[in-house]
Amino acid sequence: MKKIQMINPIVEIDGDEMTRILWEWIKDILIKPYIELNTEYYDLSLVNRENTKDQISKDAAFAIKKYKVGVKCATITPNAQRVKEYNLTQMWKSPNGTLRSILDGTVFRYPIIVNGINPLIPTWTKPITIARHAYGDVYSGVEEYIDESKLGKVVLKFSDGSEKIIFDFKDNGIVQSMHNTDKSIINFAKSCFNYALSTKTDLWFSAKDTISKIYDHRFKDIFFEIYENEYKEKFIENNISFFYTLIDDAVSRIVKSNGGMIWACKNYDGDVMSDMVATAYGSLAMMASVLVSPNGDYEYEAAHGTVTRHYYKYKAGEETSTNSVATIFAWTGALNKRGELDNNIELQKFAKNLEKATINTIESGIMTKDLACLYTGKLVNDTYVNSKEFLYSINDNLQKLL
Numbered sequence: 001m002k003k004i005q006m007i008n009p010i011v012e013i014d015g016d017e018m019t020r021i022l023w024e025w026i027k028d029i030l031i032k033p034y035i036e037l038n039t040e041y042y043d044l045s046l047v048n049r050e051n052t053k054d055q056i057s058k059d060a061a062f063a064i065k066k067y068k069v070g071v072k073c074a075t076i077t078p079n080a081q082r083v084k085e086y087n088l089t090q091m092w093k094s095p096n097g098t099l100r101s102i103l104d105g106t107v108f109r110y111p112i113i114v115n116g117i118n119p120l121i122p123t124w125t126k127p128i129t130i131a132r133h134a135y136g137d138v139y140s141g142v143e144e145y146i147d148e149s150k151l152g153k154v155v156l157k158f159s160d161g162s163e164k165i166i167f168d169f170k171d172n173g174i175v176q177s178m179h180n181t182d183k184s185i186i187n188f189a190k191s192c193f194n195y196a197l198s199t200k201t202d203l204w205f206s207a208k209d210t211i212s213k214i215y216d217h218r219f220k221d222i223f224f225e226i227y228e229n230e231y232k233e234k235f236i237e238n239n240i241s242f243f244y245t246l247i248d249d250a251v252s253r254i255v256k257s258n259g260g261m262i263w264a265c266k267n268y269d270g271d272v273m274s275d276m277v278a279t280a281y282g283s284l285a286m287m288a289s290v291l292v293s294p295n296g297d298y299e300y301e302a303a304h305g306t307v308t309r310h311y312y313k314y315k316a317g318e319e320t321s322t323n324s325v326a327t328i329f330a331w332t333g334a335l336n337k338r339g340e341l342d343n344n345i346e347l348q349k350f351a352k353n354l355e356k357a358t359i360n361t362i363e364s365g366i367m368t369k370d371l372a373c374l375y376t377g378k379l380v381n382d383t384y385v386n387s388k389e390f391l392y393s394i395n396d397n398l399q400k401l402l
């Protein structure tokens, strides 16, 4: 069979531990036999981040700006224990944080849906994608405990000399201030509208503008202004809608819905709601994620981490049954987007077939341990398979589709 050619490269960002092992296997078993793989490779393993003083993370982000499409393996975000384990000179920043701040992007997280792995909310037959605004609010808030020595008025002072009283403390208490910027909210809104168009999915946005008449209202106003001026016509052409409602109303509507929307959330709402949605759909290993910049750069990855516990088993020579689905979907997301941008129909078709083969494999009763516990159908041979057997089974199903 002739291999599929790629016109432009994908930025390939390698990572750590068990997901780094899966990364190699996925490429060897499911991609390289079919595609003349054209990538620009960045090794973001913790060892190489240490060796390059983390320059490699920045280089990878700029490469995505250049080529517009990237795929990323999970990486270790170092903590004190990792600093010791890897003998690091510094507690390097989270690579995802670095990518997000350079690309100024929004993260969209979505479940991969399979028959037999049923969401805890039975009506959720279509995926719910959460878009979390990952800048500002309480995450960069300034807080203070007001003790006896600080009692009295807490005021905001502005550069024009004006002031606003926040609270007059007569007793001990707490205070917090937070901020956001128009630029960041505009970029968030644009990423959401672009992603809705790119996936032809309805977009919901929720906030608490009735209570927060300046802060949350600013988010609402920016979303509406950008929608009216830049996206309304395109949304109508593509037969998709933009819907705003209060956060509490959104929560109750989402629970009663069939899914199938992108739900854009402010930073804190997105943090909380994405965990609820991921849990309700069954498994973290079935959540994929894509970072979309306001300029239309896309970086795909799995939502889970490097699966450390499995890696230590693997290193000890034991078999693991690690789920590679979200990492496979990161690759198919990137290959499909590359195909779309390059008008490479063959590449897009391959990506769709690989997704289908992965789902067909699970639906035929072949899956990893984490899914076997949730599956309501009958497992082949009444048991789950190991990490590599799972990939070989997907390959068998892929060949049937090609």
Ligand code: NAP
Pocket: 073, 074, 075, 076, 077, 078, 096, 284, 285, 301, 302, 303, 304, 305, 306, 307, 308, 309, 310, 321, 322, 323, 324, 370
């Ligand atoms: P994790 O790697 O997601 O794993 C937590 C547990 O979830 C695993 O021990 C495993 O449970 C289960 N799990 C997750 N993914 C799985 C998969 N693909 N197949 C089967 N089971 C899976 O989270 P963590 O242990 O909190 O973090 C490990 C490292 O990953 C940390 O260094 C963290 O910094 C990093 N991390 C990176 C990213 C990223 O790059 N995007 C995101 C999150 C965390 P069992 O052990 O019960 O089988």
Ligand code: MG
Pocket: 271, 272, 275
């Ligand atoms: Mg959270």
